[in-house]
Amino acid sequence: MKVYVESTVANLQPVPLKVALHGMDARSQKTMALYLKGPCRGAGIVVEDADADVNLIDADFPAAGEILQTCQSRHPDRPVVLLSLQPLQINGTDFVQKPVNAERLMAVLNKFKALTSALSQPQNAVEAKEKTGDEVIKTPEQAKKRVLYEGNEGGYARFLGLLPGVEFNNLEQIVKAGFDPKLYYLNYVLSACKVTCRENRALQLRSIWKPLLIFPDTRQVWLDADDKQLRAFAGVEQAKGFAASIGLSPLDESVRGSLAPEKFQALEVFVWKLAIWTSKGRFPLFLPPEQPVYLKHWPNFTRLLLLPDALRISSLLIRDARAPLEIIDILEAKPQHVFAFISACHSLGLLEPGERRRAQSVAAQPPVAGKKHGLLSKILHRLRAV
Amino acid sequence: MSQYKIIFTGPVGAGKTTAISSISDAPPVKTDAAASDMTKNRKASTTVAMDYGVMNLDGGEKVHLYGTPGQERFDFMWDILTSGGIGLVLLLDNTRADPFQDMRFFLQAFDKFIQATAVAIGVTQMDVCATPAIADYQRELKALQLNPPVFAVDAREFNDVSLLVQALLYSLDPGLKGEPNDSIQTY
Numbered sequence: 056m057k058v059y060v061e062s063t064v065a066n067l068q069p070v071p072l073k074v075a076l077h078g079m080d081a082r083s084q085k086t087m088a089l090y091l092k093g094p095c096r097g098a099g100i101v102v103e104d105a106d107a108d109v110n111l112i113d114a115d116f117p118a119a120g121e122i123l124q125t126c127q128s129r130h131p132d133r134p135v136v137l138l139s140l141q142p143l144q145i146n147g148t149d150f151v152q153k154p155v156n157a158e159r160l161m162a163v164l165n166k167f168k169a170l171t172s173a174l175s176q177p178q179n180a181v182e183a184k185e186k187t188g189d190e191v192i193k194t195p196e197q198a199k200k201r202v203l204y205e206g207n208e209g210g211y212a213r214f215l216g217l218l219p220g221v222e223f224n225n226l227e228q229i230v231k232a233g234f235d236p237k238l239y240y241l242n243y244v245l246s247a248c249k250v251t252c253r254e255n256r257a258l259q260l261r262s263i264w265k266p267l268l269i270f271p272d273t274r275q276v277w278l279d280a281d282d283k284q285l286r287a288f289a290g291v292e293q294a295k296g297f298a299a300s301i302g303l304s305p306l307d308e309s310v311r312g313s314l315a316p317e318k319f320q321a322l323e324v325f326v327w328k329l330a331i332w333t334s335k336g337r338f339p340l341f342l343p344p345e346q347p348v349y350l351k352h353w354p355n356f357t358r359l360l361l362l363p364d365a366l367r368i369s370s371l372l373i374r375d376a377r378a379p380l381e382i383i384d385i386l387e388a389k390p391q392h393v394f395a396f397i398s399a400c401h402s403l404g405l406l407e408p409g410e411r412r413r414a415q416s417v418a419a420q421p422p423v424a425g426k427k428h429g430l431l432s433k434i435l436h437r438l439r440a441v
Numbered sequence: 442m443s444q445y446k447i448i449f450t451g452p453v454g455a456g457k458t459t460a461i462s463s464i465s466d467a468p469p470v471k472t473d474a475a476a477s478d479m480t481k482n483r484k485a486s487t488t489v490a491m492d493y494g495v496m497n498l499d500g501g502e503k504v505h506l507y508g509t510p511g512q513e514r515f516d517f518m519w520d521i522l523t524s525g526g527i528g529l530v531l532l533l534d535n536t537r538a539d540p541f542q543d544m545r546f547f548l549q550a551f552d553k554f555i556q557a558t559a560v561a562i563g564v565t566q567m568d569v570c571a572t573p574a575i576a577d578y579q580r581e582l583k584a585l586q587l588n589p590p591v592f593a594v595d596a597r598e599f600n601d602v603s604l605l606v607q608a609l610l611y612s613l614d615p616g617l618k619g620e621p622n623d624s625i626q627t628y
Contacts, residue, residue, distance in 0.1 A: 082458060089462040089597060154467055273571070352579045353590040353608065357601045366604075367618075370611035373588060427527065430445060431610045431617055433498040434527075438464065438603045 072168045074099040075107030077126060078116030087111070094157040098164045107133065109167050114139035115153070123148070134167045136160075229380075229390050230344055234337040236398075238292045240264070241326075241333040243301055245402060248322060250303060257306040264288055268306055268314070274322045277314050282328070289332035321358065327399045328360045334398035336391025338379060342401060344394070347376035347409035354405060362396050364388040376409020446505040447606065448523055449492070450551065451532035452543045456565040456596030457508035458492045460532060463602045465494025465506055523554040528609045531562045532596065533578075536570045541581050548585065560587075561609035563594030563601070 074091065076084045088101040099109070110126045112119055114137040126135055127147065135148045143150050149163050236242045244267065247260040251269040260267040268277040278285070293301070338344050350372040356365065367386050371377055377385070379393050386393075400406045449457045492508030507522055523529070531547050533540045544562070548555065564578060578591045590608035594601045611617055 086458055086462050089459060093463065093599065094466060156467065274574075352576075352588065353592075355575050355592050356590075356608065357592040357594055357604050361604075366607055366611050367615065369590075369608075370615035373612075374615065428614055428616065430498075430502070430504075431527075431614050433500070433502065434496065434504055435607060435610055435617055437496055437498050437504075438607055 071097050072099040072164050073102040073106055073108045074111050074164070075104040075109070076101055076111050076113075077104075077122045078113035078119045083113065090155070090157070095161050095164070096157075098161045098168070109133065109164065110135045112137050114143055134170070136163055229383075232337045232390070232394065233340040233343070234334065235340050236333065239333045240289055240291070240293060241329050241402065243293070244326065244329060247303055248326065257308060257311070258303050259306045260301075260303055262293075262301045268310070269322070270311065275319045276322055276325045277319050278325070279315070279318055285329065286332040289329050290335055323355070323403055324358055324360075326402050327354070330399040330402035331360060331362065331395045334395045336389075336395050337398075338394040339398050339401060342379075342397060342406070344379040344390075347378045347381070348372065348397065348406045349376040349409045350400060351405050351407055354400060354403065359399075362399070363392045365392075365396055368393060368396050372406075444503065444505060444525075446507055446526050447528055447530060447609070448507050448509065448526045448551075448554075449530045449532065450509040450519070450547055452534060452537060452547075454537075455532040455534040455543075456563075456594070457532055459596035460530070460563070460594070460602045460605075461492050461494040461506045461508050463597060463599045464496060464606065466497045467495050519550060523551065526554060526558065528558040528613055529555055529560040530605060530609060531560055532594070533562065533564050534566050535564050535573065536566045540564070540573060541578075544578065544581065545585070548587065555587075559609055559612040560589045561605050561612065562589055562591045563596070563605045564591065565594050565596050567593045568595070 071091075076087055079087060084101065091097070091099040091101065099111075104110075110130070110133055112122055112126065112135060114123075116122065119137075123135065123137070123145070126133070137143050137145065137148050137150050138153055138155060139150070140153045142152060149166075151159050151163055236245075240262065243260060243262060247258060247267070247269060251258045251271045255271050257268065257270045257272075260269065265279050270276070280288075342348065350369060353369050353373060354365070356369075364386060368382055368388065371382060371385065379390075379397055382388060382393050383390050397406065449461055451457055492506075494506040496504045496506065498504060504527070507526075509519055509522060529551055531544070531551075533543055533547075537543055548560070551560070562578065562582075564575065575591055575593060579588075582588060582591070590605070590612060592601070592605050592608070594605055596602060
């Protein structure tokens, strides 16, 4: 029954109008495809001329007149929309003035959508999408990134909240919320990565769990497990009895070709999330929360699991050395988020102890709101509201 | 009402137009079109050669997004363009012959503006060409005594461009608030 309902709902989804672009160079076509997808909320998708419902012509293009004639002679029944800086009234065409406003363009496209019974044939639309090029076809890298974004939602916050026996609102308890990375899978992974990079050859990390294959040349790992499984295993203390089953062994390079490509992931991305899930909002014991640290570089946030407050913490730690307890105080951030962030940054080698830096400078002051604080907050809000 | 702007710069093909499109509330105005045979009787030419987008903010304010022309022949415009700007987004194409040279060129060209504001660097096409890596860019920047955010960016992805601009904003003002404390962002 569930399958039936889902497929029925899918069939009722409005299909975007198929739009052929004329009088635009490749760059403008790409821009328009993005515009239709984004601000126009998918009201149209760009397709090849043969598959289109509507022709969209940039009337400011030098040969626009000829293009219009050709379009009308080839497809006399197909609607034509002209875009121009100057108002135009040409028989058999609709007009949208530049700069194009999303509402106006959508209104015109929706008018044609009703005429062309665009609710039908979703399969054709998908096929057409695939033909149109880079704005539609997702590379494996993009697909992987999307999975990462989805994995970010909700689950992580829920996971951090479940740490038993620690009351994060209580300062006395916060300073006890440490963990020893040596007791976790993370430690073995970090050691294995070091050896692999030093020896510059692919190695396999054996454990009581699934083997992890590490490829230093592409800085990738391969693991036959999803994030849920990894998250669960990351938080489990590795009992001393398991130590005998942990080891590194050389990997035959020919294996690489036989591995499922979707299970490869970037080494940094893997280590970062493994550290977060090992930390569970605790700080690593060798980085006590009263010890100042600073960031050597900004983490590459577009490719990493994004923690709450991560950008704020980074902007603070890139300027001055701060103790995690100070960060919690200054940013009014949750201790779990700060500790998880510190753990992840340390695992990627992005953190440095900050005592010396602090000793050399005047004690860091809390950031003071700049002149444009209100404006920047509004921009931030706008970027996050989408 | 005050007008604000963020400047997007970088070499030709680095993704400036696409990045602006990704976060703009209006499509970038293509301003380098010659007059067509349908419009030339009204206006001979419309050649400005600059990408433009806009973000509408609460309270009716707007932030204008300007892309500098990639061609060096237009670099005289850059000083005018950056006047009153909030900050700089530098996009670099990793498939170019020497992206470090590009980076040095643009950082030098916008040196005064960066000193007065901030810069965030997005490296595009890293899925096509993985080297230089982000760490290599950071090494180069260290030699220039700079340490801005450097992210791998797909200019077509709103989230990538949004994060880059957010990092720019935090570089300008680390005291900004806004991230929800209890829930993870939908990136």
